[in-house]
Amino acid sequence: MVKAQFALLVLLTIYFATDVWSATTRKRRPRTTTTVAKPIRRMTTTKRRPTPPNTDSSYPFCRNYNQIKRKLLEITYSDDFVVGKRTLLAELLDPKPIPQGSFSKRGNRVFFESIEKVDYKTAVESCQYRKLQLLALDTPGEINNQFFTSNWTVVDYMHHNDSAADMEFLWTSAVPCSKSDPLNKTTNSCSSVTWCSSKVETRLDYTLNLGQFSPPYCLIYKRSTKQLVPTNCSFGSFFMCELPCSKPICPPEKMCIKDESIFEVVDGKTYMKPGREIRGKWEKSKFNSSYYFFLGEKLVTWTENWKTCCSLGLKPLSLGEDITHFDRSKSPMQGVVYWTAMTRAECPYQFENCFQENKEEFPMPIYGTKEGGSCVAISVRDDVARATIGTGMAVKVIVCTSKLLMACEGPTQTFEVRENIVSCDTPECSGIPDCVMDDSKFLTRPVRVLLNPSRYGRWSSSCDMSFLQLNNELGTWDEAYKRCCSHGMDLMSIQNSNQQNCLYKPPTISILSNNGRLPYNGHIWTSGRDVEACRGRLRWCTGYLNDYIKKDVVWKKGVDPKSANNSCVYIDFDDPDLPSLGLADCSEKKQIVCEAPGGVGYKSQMHLFFCRKSFKVTQSEAGKIWNTGDISQAGYGFKKMVQCLAEYLGLVYDSTKINEHVYLSMMSRMFFPFDRTEMLNSVRDKREWLMSQPTLNSTRSIMKFISEATEDTMDDFFSGHFQLAAEMIRKIYDCRDIAKTNEETFAFDFLQCLVQSERLNRFWNAYNFELEVRE
Incomplete structure (x- = not known):
């Protein structure tokens, strides 16, 4: 069961990019050709x-x-x-x-x-x-x-x-x-x-x-x-x-224009205006010649990358000697893939940094040149990958419409970065207190156990969750959030309408009140709230659920959730029909009830029980489909269960959106460990044969051959993995677009589409699980 659940997690976290060069077929050339004579023109520079x-x-x-x-x-x-x-x-x-x-x-x-x-x-x-x-x-x-x-x-x-x-x-x-x-x-x-x-x-x-x-x-x-x-x-x-070409085709320099409307000046400093999706951080080159700006976790195409950089008054990341600045531990580019300014468009084996005056030759090999694609990306690995594959940096050619991270550079730092910049398109909770666990309340070895738990309040169990009502305590939302964190718990959350109904008539009532409801009354804070930069977008803020509040939950009469403005969500247990949700100013004081998933084990395992029971999926049905992998006969309840679990795991949010930053952690997994010395020796074994060739009669020509053969071997190795990863990422986006037509079963339809891909088995054969274990 655990293996199958882990498979769901990993299936939904595949990411990378490159391109495919289609095979050619043998076709006889015609005996005659028809062409149009080209006029002779004056000499040009290209x-x-x-x-x-x-x-x-x-x-x-x-x-x-x-x-x-x-x-x-x-x-x-x-x-x-x-x-x-x-x-x-x-x-x-x-x-x-x-x-x-x-x-x-x-x-x-x-x-x-x-x-x-x-x-x-x-x-x-x-x-x-x-x-x-x-x-x-x-x-x-x-x-x-x-x-x-x-x-x-x-x-x-x-x-x-x-x-x-x-x-x-x-x-x-x-x-x-x-x-x-x-x-x-x-x-x-x-x-x-x-x-x-x-x-x-x-x-x-x-x-x-x-x-x-x-x-x-x-x-x-x-x-x-x-x-x-x-x-x-x-x-x-x-x-x-x-080649018939002398240089790649770059976008015109006149198209690289700074967008002054993005910025504002406050107290003599230039900032990006609030509400912009652009966010990131500055990094100064150790060579003191450049400043680099890395743009959050938004995935863009090569064209979108340079346009965004230009709008900031910067240029896309150039590949030159300075790029070795990032080949180190704790690099800001660690473990992910960024676009560069380099391309070979319209000129297959020539590369140029577009928009850059620096035309120096790039000192590192560029992989994937035998495959399709015209744009160049760079990835900096972590220490584990460095020890495994022998290098901390990889540069490769990728199809320009792939979705990668943004990176820019400039001679100076031209604007300030505001702290806690929030993207309203992702359910991240920023500007809230740090969640700090109080170790003095726990026995930490051999496992973490809360000491004397009954002294903190009244405990209850329902809907596969454990609840702690703090003794006679009221607090603001921030105070409630910090108090639950100190116990290693979260504020209450209502993931979907099924959970809301479960709290009203829980399946277990042995320690509850006589009428079958949880022993609570009055107003109790939940983890729901909006954040300063995104007023009106209510989201859950917990360690296990980061999603927007769903449309099908029940609100108190007269409450419009879109009217939220520095508002936090409470649950009203005095509502006679159903514990309903209400809005209040976050500075108000209300009761504090903390919750945590019931049981101990993998996060996916803890939430599976609740999701399965919420949608009335029997254990035998779930086990049969999960273990056999045959999801073609899954019923509606099972599909909803998968959606529920994917949202708890943070793989899917807002019903039909893929949490793309999760996939970034998978970028390093497509590199198998390889031994460069072994490859070199395999070529040197041909030395006797090589020396017999009249055209290879010197040590210099022999070593040049070895160098070329080794480079090509590595090129084949890297480009093969990039090609497979590119096929998978294109399949992911295709499946996303297909599945988003049905919000209620998006995660299941998305998974089913991936499973039906012929590339999936090849991907798992190439996937390096060893890095998962080490990290």
Whole structure:
């Protein structure tokens, strides 16, 4: 029974996010293609977005480049093309006769670099096989990149052992001249080029003398002079491939606008106005370069995150060296996942911090890059996870519509945070006294037991609850709340109308009055009240029930609960029909009756008995459904019982709302312990085979391969778990929307929808219960 009840708890507390990359099917490419010629345009700072291959050009010198592409498409299948980055081992084992190489990152760009020399045609085809394009140095940033200069050995570890003569030249997609600067037939020269891969023309500060060369023209990049040189297309040279894009697509800077209406100035200090849903706390970077503001527990999309940050006069969280500030114990980001400013939208392997002037390269690996999704999130683990998986921080790509926490940053702290800011959308009780247990009243070892309980007042038992009426005591609501807390109890609460009826005619009357009612009369405080920031929203404030007061409870005649204004709820036991609820100013003095769930055990177990009896579910019926997991035959009473229990556990509130902050504690559970050393050794076992490969004949190239293979192994490990978690969170939101059509059985319908998910078993197989036990 306990196992089944725990399963209900955990089933409703699943949370995380990433994306799914759908599989492709093998389909024969058509023999012919129909494309639209793109006009040549002036050089821009950003490459065009990826478009279908253009197999024709109005410029005749690109005819050779386009013919090579077209002929390749006519003899290949869709599955012949490589999607995304691969390890060097995968490259070596590819049966296609294409030159091997490796992916590398140069600044904010990703390139494929060959490790053998080939002719121009082979270079173009090799890039096409990888769904890339031959190098086009068509932006100032690329031309000035240190990697393309004569001192390339300083930054190129891949070809470090190659001679300068070998690395002097690189194939490019450029052809001489352009529409604006056509070929001078008299001198057989021009001062411009057209990049066939990007259809961009560039004016040069030097002249291309074609001499005795005739079409087709091929241009090779000479590093020592940083110039393009005409050469025979059969010349053997290294080459580089690049993505059709040079940077991700970020929202326009002009859309990042501060909303001055959010703020007010009080006594010379700037605050957010009361009633705003935005809440959080400031954290100063240990590098003294940034201030970070973390926004409560509201879950948002990537777009909602940056818009909220901008409205506060801040920017979304950038990923750079400073982010290591949070890789520590007691981090404010501990155990949860936040959005960052980084994205790769429209440019799969390029990442950029949007709205940030800092363009430095992020020093940590980004997981999930082989999966879908364009936006980047960061999670900082606790000490348990650090000891388990060997790292305190994880960064991954997630689908941008996922719901994660908000985080912002700025150069200074621009506004003050009011204490006890309350969200009126969640049933949290703030601004009330601290609930402190008086240890002097208890025997604390080996278990906590209240000493001489009868001296504190009159005890009663009803509706699976224990009640203590304090001896001849009256008090304000705050005083009553603190007195019950000192006994390890709570003020009375009416979770639903069934409980209200139970208090009128309790099932156990052995120690009660003769008429079957609890031995109380007059007005007694309950745990119900509104709070300062949310007048008119009445909620229960206890250690076991945090929910809004339901609509179906019975109020005294003439009482309108919406009129609450600094009001607390009492129960009137003098009402002859039913103990009804009334409103009073919280400063009034009334009787004090404390309650606690009957019995000892798990919280879910204690409330199960009451919820089961309240809705007349027999123990045999509950046990049969609970233990077999077959909920398809559950009756209406059982469905109401599940709703009751979920509300007591704090998993559901306001009938149809999911208590999302509970799910945040589950974020760390999708990381299994893994041994990085073991993975590295498994790759090193292939050393003998690797050394026999002609392209891997140095220790540096061997270790580079090991590093790449290990990174990809970890990438597969992390992204697989993120993908499964993303599927589950999407299922949770889908089930929430389906179940909310029926308030009375929302929790049951929600659970049933989850159970029917094919992903559920896979989730439990991946879920790390070990972290549950340790915490």
